[in-house]
Amino acid sequence: MRSMGGEQVEQAVASCTALLRAAVDRDWEGVKAGRLDWNCRETAEHIASDLLAYAGQLAGRPQSAYVPFGITLDEGTGAAAVLDVIEATGALLAAAVRTTPRAVRAFHPYPFRSANREGFAAMGVAEVLLHTHDIAEGLGLAYEPPAELCDAVLTGIFPQVRPGPAPWPTLLWATGRGELPDRAPVTEWRWHNTPVIPAGRLTLEGVSPAAARDLSLGGDGGFEWIDGGPFDGTREAAGMVVAAYEQGVYRPEWGLYVLVRTEDGRAVGGMGFHGTPDEEGRAEIGYDLAEAARGRGYATEALRALADRALARDEVRSLFAVVDRDNSASHGVVLRAGFRPTSAADDNNGSGQGDTGGDQVAYELRG
Missing domain, CATH: 1.20.120.450 (dinb family like domain)
Incomplete structure (x- = not known):
């Protein structure tokens, strides 16, 4: 890119x-x-x-x-x-x-x-x-x-x-200077720079649709990654950003963040949301790290920071994450960040919240 x-x-x-x-x-x-x-x-x-x-x-x-x-x-x-x-x-x-x-x-x-x-x-x-x-x-x-x-x-x-x-x-x-078919005229506008969230040893840097497009196609998104990065989950999340942008529903603060080490400016993983909060104020969060960065507490620090920022917003009541049953490291991350398992039955609304009864477990964190 x-x-x-x-x-x-x-x-x-x-x-x-x-x-x-x-x-x-x-x-x-x-x-x-x-x-x-x-x-x-x-x-x-x-x-x-x-x-x-x-x-x-x-x-x-x-x-x-x-x-x-x-x-x-x-x-x-x-x-x-x-x-x-x-x-x-x-x-x-x-x-x-x-x-x-x-x-x-x-x-x-x-x-x-x-x-x-x-x-x-x-x-x-x-x-x-x-x-x-x-x-x-x-x-x-x-x-x-x-x-x-x-x-x-x-x-x-x-x-x-x-x-x-x-x-x-x-x-x-x-920018209010022209017309497009099937779109209302624009009378007020402003551009949006990417958000950043400090998280101890990391900075969470928001990913623009331009950077997401590059990541989804196999590029580095403009970041310098440690060995083994970005991991597949980050590329998949970048593809979700691109899809949301193309549909006109992407919102920067509810997208993908790259986890950047403050000590050397290198990216170690990705974390973000699967979309904006639903009508009940719930938002799903996901994350991954490059293998070389695992076991050092990075994901926990980042998840705490991102969750704190999200739950401070009036429209958010809870966050949830779905973890594979055999992923013990990821279970530890969500638990240390304050999430708790929920036994609520899957309500089939597409959220994935609750005990899936299969190969995954859902965790929730309330504001």
Whole structure:
């Protein structure tokens, strides 16, 4: 998998400036940019400002707010010079993405209060593509960026959006700039960076649909794995994420997390949910570890952290896990994490909760 990175930022900026340089002799200040309240010049300045801000976040790595600085252009700066600034700030973001370690996160408000380098790259690409569209619309230009860039944005920071007939129209629809058949117009929107959960010696890092797709196809998902990883269960769980995304029902906090060791940044396993909580507030949880990481307490630490976070939510009443009867290690994990066996009969609702009467045992943890 080619992770969203500096190359994609550069590609987006190149698509922007190649189009707009052909129109620098037009009136950018007297024309609104698409449906925005800004004129075309103000919108171009906004692109540059966002690229610089994202580069600043990755460079400064603040955890609670944006680095308090901005961009100011000299009075009388024309359209051609503004495009020069977009190229310069795009290069700064690309460089910041390339030189920032994978595990580093910096503040961004939506919706989990931080983003990693892939997230800032995806947001930068989105700003360039969407606002180039706005400017082009105001100037009467046709614009369609590379499909692979649009797909990378959608699968990276729009995990809640069901794929449409093509990536670019879907991205425009998802941001209130276009229409799709059989879908209501979008009036409010925001992108979603992946969640992270600290868990002692581990960090649980949420898996985007882009990373899940790569994992399900045999790739590494953008993570550096210990020997033997990822295990088959993690790849199967990644396939569940992809299926949920394609159906438009995926929600990042109820998906797959990769367990990353804080000491060396290497992934040791996967853990997550089989879907969002049902109408009774129950959610099923599953996990696995690469063989080389077993027997060290990692799964117990991660399960406690993930369960605590889930049960703190108002819509969750209980969690359950189904364990093979002969998997003594996994029985120990759920018991140490506070789960208890349940003898309730299988209610045939597809949850798998209760004594299956066969080769598996169900455990439950209530809030």
